[in-house]
Every structure is written in C-alpha cells, then in structure tokens.
Amino acid sequence: MEFVKMHGLGNDFIIVQTGSWEEAGDLQPYARMICDRNFGVGADGLVAIGKDPQMDIFMRIFNPDGSEAEMCGNAIRCVARYAYENGLVKEPNLSLRTLAGSRYPVVETSAGQVKNIKVDMGKPILKRSLIPVQGRGSNVKILLEASMGTIEATAVSMGNPHCIIFVDDINKIPVALWGAELEVHPFFPAKTNVEFVQILGRNEMIMRVFERGAGLTLACGTGACAALVAAVLNGFADRDARVHLPGGDLLIEWSQDDQHVYMTGPAEQVFQGSIDLQQIT
Numbered sequence: 001m002e003f004v005k006m007h008g009l010g011n012d013f014i015i016v017q018t019g020s021w022e023e024a025g026d027l028q029p030y031a032r033m034i035c036d037r038n039f040g041v042g043a044d045g046l047v048a049i050g051k052d053p054q055m056d057i058f059m060r061i062f063n064p065d066g067s068e069a070e071m072c073g074n075a076i077r078c079v080a081r082y083a084y085e086n087g088l089v090k091e092p093n094l095s096l097r098t099l100a101g102s103r104y105p106v107v108e109t110s111a112g113q114v115k116n117i118k119v120d121m122g123k124p125i126l127k128r129s130l131i132p133v134q135g136r137g138s139n140v141k142i143l144l145e146a147s148m149g150t151i152e153a154t155a156v157s158m159g160n161p162h163c164i165i166f167v168d169d170i171n172k173i174p175v176a177l178w179g180a181e182l183e184v185h186p187f188f189p190a191k192t193n194v195e196f197v198q199i200l201g202r203n204e205m206i207m208r209v210f211e212r213g214a215g216l217t218l219a220c221g222t223g224a225c226a227a228l229v230a231a232v233l234n235g236f237a238d239r240d241a242r243v244h245l246p247g248g249d250l251l252i253e254w255s256q257d258d259q260h261v262y263m264t265g266p267a268e269q270v271f272q273g274s275i276d277l278q279q280i281t
Ligand SMILES: N[C@H](CCC[C@H](N)C(=O)O)C(=O)O
Pocket: 011, 044, 045, 061, 063, 068, 069, 070, 071, 072, 073, 074, 075, 160, 161, 193, 211, 212, 213, 214, 219, 220, 221, 222, 223
C-alpha cells in the first residue's frame, strides 16, 4: 500500500488512498502498528482518503491508539494540498466528507506555489450533551475534580471533543501528566482532547495539547479552533487570533457572520513510501 507522509506544523500523518469510505474502515485495525514510531512508519494518525460520490474527497482519521476521530484540522490541510497537487481535484476549493460532516478547505497559492490552506471548520458545538460532556448548564465554566485539584475548564466540540483550560503560565503546567488524566476524565464519555492555553493578548495565545488517542502532539488544528472559541466565550479574546503551538502558528477566526470557524495554516509533504500490510502484525 503506497502512502505519503505529511505534517501540519509537526502534527504528522500517513496518508493512503482507498477505493471507498467503507474500504477506509478496513484499515482501522492496522492504525496502531502503522503509527508506531518504533515498529511502524510512525505518525500522529493514519488518514485514508479517496474520491467520494457526493463530495470531492472523503477523509477518515485513525489515532495511534486505533480509535477513529471525527475530524482533524492539521490532517485536512495536508489532504487538501495533496489532493490539489496530485490531481484528485481540479480546483483549489474542495469539499470533503468527514465523520464530523462536510468540510471546505481552500488551497491558497502564490506564483504557483502552495502557501497556506484555509479551512471552513464549520460551527463549534457548544451544547454539553453533544460535545459530549456530562453535567448540566453552560459549557463555559465546567468544574472537573481531578488529582491536581478542581480544574475550571471550557468544553467545545469541533466535531471532536475538546477540554480547554486557561492558565497564567503555560511553562508551569505538566501537560503530559495533567493531559493524560483529563483525557479520560469521567465527565467526557467519548474521552477528550485537552488544551492548555495562555492568553497573550486579545488576538494572540499560546497553546499546548494532549490529544485524545494520540498524547502530546506539536499542534492540533481542531484544538486551536476550540481554544479560540473558548477564549471568546470567556471574554479573553476577540474573534480572530494567532495561536502559537510548539510546531508553529495557526490563524483562527470565528466569523460573526456565519458563526463558522476558519483555520489557516501550512501543510508539508515529507516523503513517500509503501507498506506491506502482511508484514505489519
Ligand atoms: N486526536 C484527535 C484527532 C486529531 C485532531 C488533531 N490532530 C487536529 O489537528 O485537529 C481526536 O481524537 O479528536
């Protein structure tokens, strides 16, 4: 099976083509081994794409723990660039079918070179029962009892669940330790991605992420979108901001007009290769 290795700000993916949405699902049992950085190719996710009967492309994402994610922001930028540069689509504006619904990336070029990809990430989901997060009331101030004390968080879904915690000094947070505990907090029946955010200004923040099913990653596109939405809901930021991640920056806007969240950032191809599934055990 041929693959390309791509990344969005260091959040890296193995991208393969399959004949259909259903065929993509047959790869799920291999995700853990293929994503393993010692015994496999190594990545933060296995992404299966192909031409879709209704949309331009379908995209399914499998985490390194084998779970399937509803959406992935860094991967969708990689897929959009790959599809455009490899003739799967003719136009730079494309439509994708994902488990979270339809998503619409635009490949931005200058002098024939791909610069960035801007993605309409849809509307954030703020209803607790749909995120999902247990308890009643607002999604903005949720109190989580944890070993490190009572944590105040905001929950937002971008198709996948996010638990956002605002901190004064991001460098003082044990992200791996706290992230691992909160990823599986009983309030989140589908588990959750965990983002720690330090506000630098009305249009700038720093984010560190512990991803559901993947652990620490250098960037998280849906997480950056959820963090901006959470910052606006808490009154900490305006509706557009630069989000600094360990792997680089994303520009996020939560449009006042259509209430959609727009994410702009890069995507790079690193290498191509092939995998013999008979050898991956
Ligand atoms: N691990 C995530 C999926 C990948 C999200 C992240 N890589 C992104 O760029 O949005 C989850 O299970 O929801």
